[in-house]
Amino acid sequence: METFPSLLQQHATQSGNRTALRMKKHGIWNSYTWSEVANEVQKLACGFAATGLKPGEKVAVIGNNVPPLFFSILAVQSLGAVPVTMHADSTTDELKGLLENCEARFAVLQDQQQVDAIYEVIKELPLLTEVVYFDVRGMQEYDHTHLKSYIEFEDLGEQFAKEHPNFMSDVAAKVTPETDAFIVYTAGTSGQCRGAVLSHSSFLTTGQVFADQEGISDNEEVYAYLPLCYASTLFFVYTLWMVKGYTINCPESNETILSDMREVGPSMFYAPPHFYKLLYSQINSRSESTKSKLLDKHMSKLLTEGRSWLGDKLVFNQIKDLYGLSHIKHAYVGGDVLSEEVFRFYVALGVNLKATYGCAESAGCMSVQGSSDLKSDHSESMVGAPLPGVDVKIGADQEIMFKGMNAFKGYYRDEAHTSAVVSADGWIKTGDVGELVDGHIHVIERADCISKFNNGADFRPKQIENALKASPYIMDAVVIGEHKDHMAALIVIDAATVGAWAERRQMQFTGLRDLATKDEVVELISTKIKDVNDCMEHVGGTNCPQIKRHTILHKEFNAGIGEMTRSRKIRRDIIADNYKPLIDALFADADKFDVTDSNGELVAQLRLQTA
Amino acid sequence: MDMSTDSKNAILILENITLSFKGVKAITDISFNVYEGEICSVIGPNGAGKSSMLNVINGVYIPQEGRITFDGRQFKKMKPHTAATMGIARTFQNIALFKGMSTLDNIMSGRNLMMKATFWEHALGIGRAKREELEHREEVEKIIEFLGLQSLRKTPVASLAYGLQKRVELGRALAAEPKMLLLDEPMAGMTMEEKLDMSCFIQEVNRNFGTTIVLIEHDMGVVMDISDHVVVMDYGKKIGDGTPDEVMNNQDVIDAYLGVSH
Numbered sequence: 001m002e003t004f005p006s007l008l009q010q011h012a013t014q015s016g017n018r019t020a021l022r023m024k025k026h027g028i029w030n031s032y033t034w035s036e037v038a039n040e041v042q043k044l045a046c047g048f049a050a051t052g053l054k055p056g057e058k059v060a061v062i063g064n065n066v067p068p069l070f071f072s073i074l075a076v077q078s079l080g081a082v083p084v085t086m087h088a089d090s091t092t093d094e095l096k097g098l099l100e101n102c103e104a105r106f107a108v109l110q111d112q113q114q115v116d117a118i119y120e121v122i123k124e125l126p127l128l129t130e131v132v133y134f135d136v137r138g139m140q141e142y143d144h145t146h147l148k149s150y151i152e153f154e155d156l157g158e159q160f161a162k163e164h165p166n167f168m169s170d171v172a173a174k175v176t177p178e179t180d181a182f183i184v185y186t187a188g189t190s191g192q193c194r195g196a197v198l199s200h201s202s203f204l205t206t207g208q209v210f211a212d213q214e215g216i217s218d219n220e221e222v223y224a225y226l227p228l229c230y231a232s233t234l235f236f237v238y239t240l241w242m243v244k245g246y247t248i249n250c251p252e253s254n255e256t257i258l259s260d261m262r263e264v265g266p267s268m269f270y271a272p273p274h275f276y277k278l279l280y281s282q283i284n285s286r287s288e289s290t291k292s293k294l295l296d297k298h299m300s301k302l303l304t305e306g307r308s309w310l311g312d313k314l315v316f317n318q319i320k321d322l323y324g325l326s327h328i329k330h331a332y333v334g335g336d337v338l339s340e341e342v343f344r345f346y347v348a349l350g351v352n353l354k355a356t357y358g359c360a361e362s363a364g365c366m367s368v369q370g371s372s373d374l375k376s377d378h379s380e381s382m383v384g385a386p387l388p389g390v391d392v393k394i395g396a397d398q399e400i401m402f403k404g405m406n407a408f409k410g411y412y413r414d415e416a417h418t419s420a421v422v423s424a425d426g427w428i429k430t431g432d433v434g435e436l437v438d439g440h441i442h443v444i445e446r447a448d449c450i451s452k453f454n455n456g457a458d459f460r461p462k463q464i465e466n467a468l469k470a471s472p473y474i475m476d477a478v479v480i481g482e483h484k485d486h487m488a489a490l491i492v493i494d495a496a497t498v499g500a501w502a503e504r505r506q507m508q509f510t511g512l513r514d515l516a517t518k519d520e521v522v523e524l525i526s527t528k529i530k531d532v533n534d535c536m537e538h539v540g541g542t543n544c545p546q547i548k549r550h551t552i553l554h555k556e557f558n559a560g561i562g563e564m565t566r567s568r569k570i571r572r573d574i575i576a577d578n579y580k581p582l583i584d585a586l587f588a589d590a591d592k593f594d595v596t597d598s599n600g601e602l603v604a605q606l607r608l609q610t611a
Numbered sequence: 612m613d614m615s616t617d618s619k620n621a622i623l624i625l626e627n628i629t630l631s632f633k634g635v636k637a638i639t640d641i642s643f644n645v646y647e648g649e650i651c652s653v654i655g656p657n658g659a660g661k662s663s664m665l666n667v668i669n670g671v672y673i674p675q676e677g678r679i680t681f682d683g684r685q686f687k688k689m690k691p692h693t694a695a696t697m698g699i700a701r702t703f704q705n706i707a708l709f710k711g712m713s714t715l716d717n718i719m720s721g722r723n724l725m726m727k728a729t730f731w732e733h734a735l736g737i738g739r740a741k742r743e744e745l746e747h748r749e750e751v752e753k754i755i756e757f758l759g760l761q762s763l764r765k766t767p768v769a770s771l772a773y774g775l776q777k778r779v780e781l782g783r784a785l786a787a788e789p790k791m792l793l794l795d796e797p798m799a800g801m802t803m804e805e806k807l808d809m810s811c812f813i814q815e816v817n818r819n820f821g822t823t824i825v826l827i828e829h830d831m832g833v834v835m836d837i838s839d840h841v842v843v844m845d846y847g848k849k850i851g852d853g854t855p856d857e858v859m860n861n862q863d864v865i866d867a868y869l870g871v872s873h
Binding site for chain 1 (some may be wrong): 730748749752753755756762764813843
């Protein structure tokens with residue numbers, strides 16, 4: 001049985017000259033071969049050992065995807081210690097909570113931003129003794145008692161390796177498949193974050209099974225733009241990397257994610273619905289703005305008649321090339337449900353997009369769509385049969401439950417919650433409501449989102465929100481209807497596509513706030529709301545509650561104040577709380593709502609519409 | 612930082628500079644020193660002669676009287692080309708970029724003086740041209756990273772927002788690896804956020820590369836925050852010279868800015 005460090009050694013000896021990792025820096029793609037990666041990891045691991053890291057201790061790893069981050073995770077795992085990955089943009093409070101909870105002894109950080117976030121609270125974290133950072137920019141003037149640069153750290157490691165020549169092989173042999181490999185903090189659309197403890201084997205066995213089933217090869221070019229702080233990215237990027245030994249490509253910066261993706265032309269790609277939605281909106285907005293009849297003709301036929309040979313040659317191959325989708329063999333979406341229209345668009349375009357299903361407790365993956373799921377009615381939310389080695393059943397209240405090779409060990413230092421989620425015979429609750437159709441999982445909704453209208457009908461907001469979000473002009477939507485007669489919707493428009501739309505109409509505007517109240521934009525969104533209402537009436541009959549009221553918000557939802565998770569999942573409770581006066585005004589049939597700042601000054605006057 | 616000016620090396624010494632245009636005096640008998648490694652701001656109301664002062668320093672205007680000493684060499688008249696080869700780079704009040712060229716090419720043009728290859732070598736891509744291009748590109752890429760312009764490398768500058776164009780202009784000036792950087796109203800017309808970004812960049816250039824910076828600016832708040840040394844001008848004359856604190860407490864300066872009853 002393998003572990004992450006044993007697989008690294010295997011790749012380094014068997015295919016040492018193959019490229020393992022690429023990152024664009026100073027305009028050039030720099031590569032690391034597997035033997036270079038192993039070498040870096042060894043230096044770092046010795047650096048950790050020299051500064052006193054012991055097996056089983058926790059190391060927080062915080063940053064965007066840069067090669068040193070991958071090396072650090074591998075180095076920590078080589079020592080039998082446990083990496084805890086966290087989001088690069090986490091606030092000081094978030095970091096403090098997580099660092100306290102996981103009892104981190106070391107923190108590995110990308111740059112000054114994270115150092116600043118941690119330095120404010122380092123005195124309150126007595127367990128945290130060493131901080132290592134990668135990027136030296138702006139760091140000269142800091143007190144370096146607890147702080148080391150990556151280079152210093154590697155030097156320490158080299159020194160240590162000279163004094164202890166057999167250290168690496170001795171220590172790596174002690175890591176077993178049952179050793180803890182990661183603590184992953186659950187995204188938490190409701191409630192606080194909890195750290196799921198997962199072993200090497202839960203990730204690697206699942207990875208092996210998944211790679212066999214999907215035919216993932218060692219030649220894949222994988223584009224890793226999503227941070228490694230989610231179980232899904234740890235699975236789809238990191239675990240499969242170690243299992244198959246393919247090449248990971250990291251973007252140069254957050255601003256260049258799209259252009260770098262085109263340069264890479266990945267063969268395998270994993271992203272949450274948000275990313276696919278973003279690309280879809282851009283493609284649509286672009287095809288509208290070019291005013292090309294040819295493009296128009298083929299795009300409008302795409303969803304109804306599918307592609308044609310001519311359409312491929314003239315239009316679709318170019319679109320795919322423009323967005324780096326030409327070489328995609330495996331595209332996966334997970335974490336949430338992608339709206340049906342967007343999903344069908346990619347499939348029609350010839351991108352082999354498949355929905356996957358998993359959670360932190362299941363090592364990021366428990367099932368993936370098969371071809372039969374794509375033909376079914378709910379192709380976007382049919383997430384396939386469980387992987388071999390995973391059992392799935394539907395428990396009380398239609399909750400999806402699983403057990404098997406990918407199961408986590410429990411929540412770190414939270415016995416009470418562990419026993420609330422894991423039953424005595426090992427079944428683990430996912431918190432999702434769903435059903436099994438011929439053994440295939442159909443995910444319906446988060447259990448805590450489902451409630452009822454006044455008339456007793458089921459209120460399932462996510463489906464309606466997804467229908468709204470299928471519009472390229474709507475970035476986010478929150479629908480409220482719990483214990484009401486009808487629904488109200490808060491809409492966040494996509495500043496990029498609506499901006500381009502407005503420019504084409506030669507409208508004058510300053511920004512999102514201004515756009516949100518323009519007559520034309522209000523009209524544009526109202527049309528979409530009407531479409532969704534008509535569609536609901538068509539499916540659910542005339543008794544089906546409708547979106548009667550809606551408004552366009554003057555800003556986007558903000559992950560920094562908890563309105564959504566870092567992976568852009570809506571936090572319904574917090575939004576309902578933050579926007580309570582506005583929601584009340586919507587249901588009270590007001591037609592205007594003044595948003596004021598803390599000083600009582602008018603920020604925006606929202607227009608409340610009735611459908 | 613040690614604020615006692617005596618202990619520092621003056622990199623630029625201006626002595627009794629007088630500049631007039633057909634009898635209209637733009638600058639009258641001004642002397643001040645700029646010390647090595649400092650951020651020196653020249654401030655003053657509109658028409659005080661600040662931009663003229665900057666143009667005298669890098670040789671665009673030739674003063675009728677006075678002497679300029681830069682880096683130990685004395686000049687009666689400074690020429691723009693001499694200023695550039697001696698390590699003085701500048702940005703302009705009205706952005707002066709090559710609008711149709713990309714961000715990358717604009718910043719590359721800042722290294723023009725350091726390229727040794729001849730016109731024909733460049734045109735044919737032979738000899739030193741290729742090697743030089745690679746070397747200079749490497750330096751330019753460091754500046755692009757420093758200013759966070761990675762996503763705009765190939766974008767024509769004309770399509771960039773104003774604040775970004777200012778940043779590209781700073782990049783081009785930095786590409787010349789100057790000893791002294793002259794910034795003519797680097798923050799004029801910027802939003803608050805852009806101003807904060809720009810003042811961080813200016814401070815980082817000063818700190819990381821040790822570049823001496825002379826800047827003209829209207830925004831007093833920004834100036835007082837980032838400057839080591841402030842020179843105040845009014846009607847072509849110097850009315851204040853010292854640390855930000857000294858200048859803020861100088862009665863002449865307060866009068867010039869707030870007005871005084873006569």
